[in-house]
Amino acid sequence: MIKPWNEWDLDALVAHTRLVGFDLDNTLANSKLPMKPQMVSRFSELTRRIPVAVITGGRYSLVVSQILDVLQDRAILENLHLMPTSGTRYLRWNGHEWSCVFSHDLDADQRARAAASLERHAREQGLWFEHVWGERIEDRGSQITFSVFGQQAPLEAKQAFDPTGELKERLARAVADDLPDLKVHAGGYTSVDVAGRGIDKAFAIRELAACTGIQVADIVFVGDRMTPGGNDYPAAEAGAMGVAVSCPADTIRFVDGLLERLPEWHPEQPPRQA
Template sequence: MQHIIENLARHNITNIILSIGYKADTIKEYFQTNPIPNIPIQYIYEDQPLGTGGAVKQASQSLNQNQPFILTWGDNLMDIDWTQMQHLHNQSNTQITMALTPREDVENFGVAKIEHDKIIQFIEKPPRNQAPSNLINAGAFIIHPSALTILPEGKSSIEKDCFELLAPKQQITAYNHTGQWFPTDTLEKYYYANEHFQPYINLKEKNIIIADVDDTICDTCQQISPEMTEHISKMIKRGYEFAFISGTKKEDLHKMISSRLKEKHHLLATTGTNYGLVEKDKVELKYNYSFSPTEKEEILAALDKVVTHFEIKSMTSTEDQIQDRESQITLSAIGRHAPIDIKKRHDPTGEKRKVWVEYLKQHLDETKYDIKIGGTTSIDITRKGLNKEWGIRTFLQHNNFHPNQVLFFGDKLHPGGNDYPATRIVDCIAVKNPKDTLERLKQLCP
């Protein structure tokens, strides 16, 4: 919802009304805690469900009845060009302009039938070979209030009781949205949208790159590639700061990055709890936060239990399976240095580790520790709150850097992923692998 409002603001649309019912207090509290600058938000509460039609009709009562208004659903991530859409609406003579977006899986949606830029009918979930187009309702509209007079009082559906009745009268102009569009109405779709949606980022103000390491800068447990090294070196020479944050301990992180990268850079080992500045082949330790002996003993005992209970066998050694990284203790299921191809096949969806995490929560105090899935086969345990958000924030404060200067790259930015906390403090770009990261860096700095 924040992405939607920020996108509206970029098109000078700043009078925002949220119609809320389910989890209304949570939504209001979020925007009170995280206000969007210069965007006041009004709230209209549904005491009882009014349906899409009733909710829109209620929310629009305070608006100028002679001026069109913008309506958008809150569960679609998209980058609609509202300026262009308003221009089209102003040129049309229809009551409604509706954004449509192309989909291959039209059998899962209502599909628009179009004649001369007007929507004349909606066909609900047609077989692909019978669909009148591949365009579906994107959930973004410009509506003249007069269109809502067709709605009955009380509960109604704007789709059934308004759009479907006005379409045959050629009162809906079609606006073809070809940008990003991700529905988030199921948990699976939500995770997919978080991984693939690219939010608007003002790249001109970015001069600090913070990146995850495994599967973002390097293949798992491998050295940075010569090509990646060359391009990052070029960016550093052009004035960019580079910091690398990982659950990896400082010695391994130095081997993965600093053995090849010779320009000045920052290593944020063990999720940023150990910060070293690398310059001229020397590492200057800036700060370090470690577990106490009692904390280590408690965590190691819990990990021994999970390994025994689930019969998790290391392909390397015990020390390589359970690693003490001073401020983070990591379980690498089959060993950190097991063959990469086997590691990638071991738990690609994280389902095994989700079960192990739940088991660990029975043996470790969740008020003291964070237990997160990380890497390809690992589970990371840190003190509560010592995640990548904390690591990035502490690094920025130490160097008097501002979060607006930062662009973060990570391969696990979805909720539950170990990069996800970074989204709460800096702008982020989701990547699939080091090759994808390198392509994005080249786009940022050719």
Template sequence: MPTATVHAWNDTGWRHDGAHARLIAFDLDNTLAVSKQPMKPDMTVRIEALTELMPVAIVTGGGRELVISQVLDVLGPRADLSNLHVMPAGGSSYYRWREGAWRLEYERTLSARDRDAAILSLTRRARELGMWPEHPWGEPIEDRGSQITFSALGQLAPIEEKRRWDPDDTKKRRLVAAVAGDLGHLRVRAGGYTSVDVSAGNTDKAFALRELAGRLGIGTGDIIFVGDRMTPGGNDYPAAQAGAIALQVTGPQDTVRLCDILLPLLGGEPVRQDG
């Protein structure tokens, strides 16, 4: 895929094009919420306000259960769920609110054979490279149906430990290369701070945005995508390569401040500070 332009969230260079956006898409972990934790009230009220204004997508490497616990369970009645698009497991599945329930629109589920092969390769290669955790926080391997995820410290590791484990992504790149050599027909990519994901071929956040744009009748250039891992090789970077207006944040605190720019820019009302 081609290189892409990524803007810092507080740059001004993206705002002219951003004012004409027709959809706002967000990564989840460390963008809307701290890893595995629910969104805080200041974020929640801003996401609710955005859903009143236009379509909003959550595109995350995490599973559907995490989207529920981190986002959906904390949204209040103000949120327009019909404007919310949920794309977990790196966009390999997609849910919309229809007729009072979340309906599965598509899912690129891995076959049992591919899931077994992915688990075997991730386990074997992580052990060979000295990355298998002896005392993990939670399970090192998670089967998300459409995606197998290896977490080098376990699924529930503290965010501070995750950030320290592989700050320059060197370890994850080595593991990705080794596993990709075993699973040539599947997509192997670095996920979050400590994770490597295996999914069906060509499924990533670029795939997710193209699918969503096609279903909504818009272009990928009409989408603002907000994420914390926007450098080449990061799991949010494919969204920029797909042509979205790519905005990089360093954490949820930046995203709150970005939403305070987006709401009036897109014709909405600023969030009251007591909201």
């Protein structure tokens, strides 16, 4: 089930929620930028109330710069689950550092074929622009990502590029024909991702449930692309409770509602953990 953030009955939602998951870009933070202080304080506090996951198409270094580098000291890292590159990697805090629970990397041949196909079809379809911001094709190990305007493009340019998603979908279809052994899908506003077959946020949610022992139906997932075809939609298709937001400001309001209802943690009590 998917509902906008302000249409959920939060009392009923909190009653059987055991983990809250979030998309990153345009959900917790603006694209490629750190969480703002208002989000940092709420996100940090939420980790003291309930297990929290971040599932993003971005690579781990972005999770570090956008979330970990700005978290407050009071955040409980043991309650945080990190799943970058669409859940192809899973990291947990072991008390000293972030350790990798699993990683589903593509092999060298798969990565090379994916990059070559993305470039060829982008050029053929007029999507290989002369001026871009940053890297155009990024090798994330477990995922190859093509960004039309580059990885560091401003949000305004990305949002204005392809509002219907038609151009990204056309590129994704062409690349998919070249790579029958891999999964190709339109990702963010201007990106197309290539990963192993069956890898999306539905896969991530199911893996998270298996690793934590929490039922998928008891997981809330918050994202800004919760409509069919959006890269957050598979999380709800997997059975998680989908919360649709349009920007980090919506997420702040939703988290405020959770914090009003989730019991506070006290130092003499262990935090709720997955």
